[in-house]
Amino acid sequence: MRREGVVLALACAGSFVVILDATIVSVALPSIRFGLGFPAGALAWVVNAYTLAFAGFLLLGGRLCDEFGVRRIFVLGMSLFTVARLAAGLAGSPETLLVARTVQGFGGALLMPATLSLLTTTFTEPASRARALGTWSAVGAAGAAAGPVIGGLLTQWAGWRWVFFVSVPIGVVAVVAAGAVLPLRDRTRPRGRLDVLGAVLSATGLVGVVYAVMRSSSDGWGSAAVLLPLSGGLVLLAVFLVHQHRWAGEPLVALGIFRLRSVSSGNMVIFLLGLGFLASPILLSLYLQDVHGYSPMRAGLAYLPVGVAMFAGARTAGGLSVRIGPRRAAALYCAIGAVGFAAIAVLAGAHTSYVVSVLVPGMVFGFGTAAAFTPITVAATSGVPERQNGLAAGLLNTVRQTSGALGLAVLTALAAAVTAGSPSGLPKGEALVHGYTAAFLASAACLAAAAVVAALTMPGLSSPRRERAGRPGRGTTGSPQGSPRGGR
Numbered sequence: 001m002r003r004e005g006v007v008l009a010l011a012c013a014g015s016f017v018v019i020l021d022a023t024i025v026s027v028a029l030p031s032i033r034f035g036l037g038f039p040a041g042a043l044a045w046v047v048n049a050y051t052l053a054f055a056g057f058l059l060l061g062g063r064l065c066d067e068f069g070v071r072r073i074f075v076l077g078m079s080l081f082t083v084a085r086l087a088a089g090l091a092g093s094p095e096t097l098l099v100a101r102t103v104q105g106f107g108g109a110l111l112m113p114a115t116l117s118l119l120t121t122t123f124t125e126p127a128s129r130a131r132a133l134g135t136w137s138a139v140g141a142a143g144a145a146a147g148p149v150i151g152g153l154l155t156q157w158a159g160w161r162w163v164f165f166v167s168v169p170i171g172v173v174a175v176v177a178a179g180a181v182l183p184l185r186d187r188t189r190p191r192g193r194l195d196v197l198g199a200v201l202s203a204t205g206l207v208g209v210v211y212a213v214m215r216s217s218s219d220g221w222g223s224a225a226v227l228l229p230l231s232g233g234l235v236l237l238a239v240f241l242v243h244q245h246r247w248a249g250e251p252l253v254a255l256g257i258f259r260l261r262s263v264s265s266g267n268m269v270i271f272l273l274g275l276g277f278l279a280s281p282i283l284l285s286l287y288l289q290d291v292h293g294y295s296p297m298r299a300g301l302a303y304l305p306v307g308v309a310m311f312a313g314a315r316t317a318g319g320l321s322v323r324i325g326p327r328r329a330a331a332l333y334c335a336i337g338a339v340g341f342a343a344i345a346v347l348a349g350a351h352t353s354y355v356v357s358v359l360v361p362g363m364v365f366g367f368g369t370a371a372a373f374t375p376i377t378v379a380a381t382s383g384v385p386e387r388q389n390g391l392a393a394g395l396l397n398t399v400r401q402t403s404g405a406l407g408l409a410v411l412t413a414l415a416a417a418v419t420a421g422s423p424s425g426l427p428k429g430e431a432l433v434h435g436y437t438a439a440f441l442a443s444a445a446c447l448a449a450a451a452v453v454a455a456l457t458m459p460g461l462s463s464p465r466r467e468r469a470g471r472p473g474r475g476t477t478g479s480p481q482g483s484p485r486g487g488r
Helices: 002-027 029-036 045-056 058-068 070-090 094-122 126-157 161-165 168-181 196-219 224-247 255-259 261-277 280-292 296-324 326-347 354-380 386-420 428-457
Strands: none
Touching (some): 002 029, 002 045, 002 070, 002 094, 002 126, 002 168, 002 296, 029 094, 045 196, 045 386, 058 070, 058 094, 058 196, 070 094, 070 161, 070 168, 094 126, 094 386, 126 161, 126 296, 126 354, 196 224, 224 255, 255 261, 255 386, 261 326, 261 386, 280 296, 280 354, 280 386, 280 428, 296 354, 326 354, 326 428, 354 386
């Protein structure tokens, strides 16, 4: 039991520092620009360099966990992440900071699947796994909510460099504890060959797609700066799928894993959830600043109650997922999230109070959406052979990261388009409200769709059983990436 507690603490520490980074740095960008003399057009790359490396290598990170063992990849990922954070805090030039952020993104791509794989391999009993995943999700929600507040306080009182230094002690302690507690990979199991070509194709394809999505909000979907990387990324991903199916002797992604109903449905639902939800901190912050005139710090503090509700939702999700099954729990929580977003859309207004238009509906969608991640994760990692736990974790995180980037681009573009199309005589504040209302309604629609898809496609088992690998496909005979049969 003591070892299980340490494993849970390590997984939560890894999730916390990675998710915290997604929100803590953005608050410090103006200070970083002044401190290092960043050109205005290059400042966004402090965030983009990390995001692209993180999204591009998540699949590889999951596969490496299966091949080299979770302990090694966790230690490697946390070490790279921590050293890169330290280097970023010490950076004396924009170039140094961007290199450090890229390395940090790669470290995070190794670390995040390892944290999930740690839990799915350690907590095998359904009830204990659901509770562990609920705690893991709750800590991640706390990191997301605390990022803007911690970032604002550190930037204001200690300087922007402490935004990077703050998580270094957590990383050092986690690396030491992981080396002492986590078991080494089972040496009796044969190690497969790494699909280098598949790793290159998937990483460059994902980077191209995510980069295009990120550029779309500023350049528009019809610009060459968006269409070229988008089309190139999609072509590379198509070649990657052909390579996995026909050419790879030991593929990076055994496509047979999608025959598992739990995996395919869980990834579909989390795509819709990420599409509607993961942009909400930025949308709400922009709404409060643009419509109500909040400062960035005040907007960050205003989101804090939503983060508290997210933590509470994630903490309660494990028990309910066991009692009523992941399908019903996911559908219920996604429906609650949809109600919260719809309420914000209906109540938004230039003269509506914060409590009415943001606090109450924000806590509703925060509770529901954060809680939904637990049953979805339970489903998407259930029935997966142990040798493919890392792959399942990498897939889930890749889908979530990609859907979040796509959702942010689409929802901000929608808000801008509706605002620009408002009647010319309308006050600016009211035009902005129309834009943000459209974005929140779209978020509600995504969450409602996630609830429907969860109810119709996810397995209804409250005690998911581990399934055996099925008949191997082409090039997978004797491979640890054997193709599993679809199950119920």
